[in-house]
Amino acid sequence: MITLYTFPSGFGQFSYSPFCTKAGWLLNLSGVPWARKDMHDPRKMPLGKLPAIGLPDGEVIPDSDNIRSYLEQQGHDFDVDLSARNKAVSRAFIRMAEEHIYFHQVMDRWGDEANWAVIRKEYFGFLPAPLRGLITAKLRKDSMSAMHRMGLGRMTVQQRLERVKPDFQAISDQLDARAFLFGDTPSVADASVGANLGAIMAGPVSTPLSRRISDDPVLSAYATRCADATD
Ligand SMILES: N[C@@H](CCC(=O)N[C@@H](CS)C(=O)NCC(=O)O)C(=O)O
Structure with missing residues (x-):
């Protein structure tokens, strides 16, 4: 199962961070099973920021754009009808x-x-x-x-x-x-x-x-x- 490392929810949003919200939404759209792990301190993440995802083999992929690319490599097309x-x-x-x-x-x-x-x-x-x-x-x-x-x-x-x-x-x-x-x-x-x-x-x-x-x-x-x- 994929783990989404994210800043916590707040103010009615999936996360304080719109990048974490975006990543959560992309995971939902892709249909892959995933779980969130809320964090306050991103310094140990590969780019020192959140979001990032942890893969079952231990690899950690930082950045919402890279998370998108990873999900696309797994076969999900977010822009299926786009020219x-x-x-x-x-x-x-x-x-x-x-x-x-x-x-x-x-x-x-x-x-x-x-x-x-x-x-x-x-x-x-x-x-x-x-x-x-x-x-x-x-x-x-x-x-x-x-x-x-x-x-x-x-x-x-x-x-x-x-x-x-x-x-x-x-x-x-x-x-x-x-x-x-x-x-x-x-x-x-x-x-x-x-x-x-x-x-x-x-x-x-x-x-x-x-x-x-x-x-x-x-x-x-x-x-x-x-x-x-x-x-
Ligand atoms: N380009 C990154 C931007 C991520 C980003 O800026 N995250 C902010 C939260 S909104 C962060 O982790 N800030 C903590 C810091 O810079 O120390 C993405 O798309 O994921």
Whole structure:
């Protein structure tokens, strides 16, 4: 049986991490038997991040994209009805969700004081109280430095919102009244885009970013549909 190493569930999501949520959804879509093992500390994983899967022979495969490739090598086709052109579009949507939209969610959770107050307890409540303050302060500082270097951390909330709005519009336009990005059935891009929209919407404190999704009937219904279809 495959073991999915994942960050725990929270805020009504499969996992705090949209990448872990995506991996869980892909495992569900593939139909392979699997079990989850919740973890708080990913440092011993091959890439120092979660998700990862453990195979029965002991091999550990990190990264949701590699997990996808592994499941495809085992014979599951997540994009069964997609043309080569749609597969190219799918790849671009996945990158947009994971390499751009995701970091807006990070800024929203880790950069917003009200959100951080809740996140800190939810994510790190397992740490002994005397250490928690020190460790979380360092993790937050490191995370915000990375965001600053990337550029998003230098923008105001409003500037970030303006930056990400065209991505959300692209998702709505691609949906074009369909249930999923490429039609009636979820494909791998839905696992990625849906998980990232769901994570934003599920942030514990309402923010301009989370409201942009939850107040949008198309995107909020789509994120919920992705979760339901992959449960
Ligand atoms: N490209 C990776 C990204 C995974 C990722 O960034 N995971 C985050 C959680 S959302 C993580 O493990 N962060 C912990 C850390 O960086 O120390 C994937 O698709 O799996």
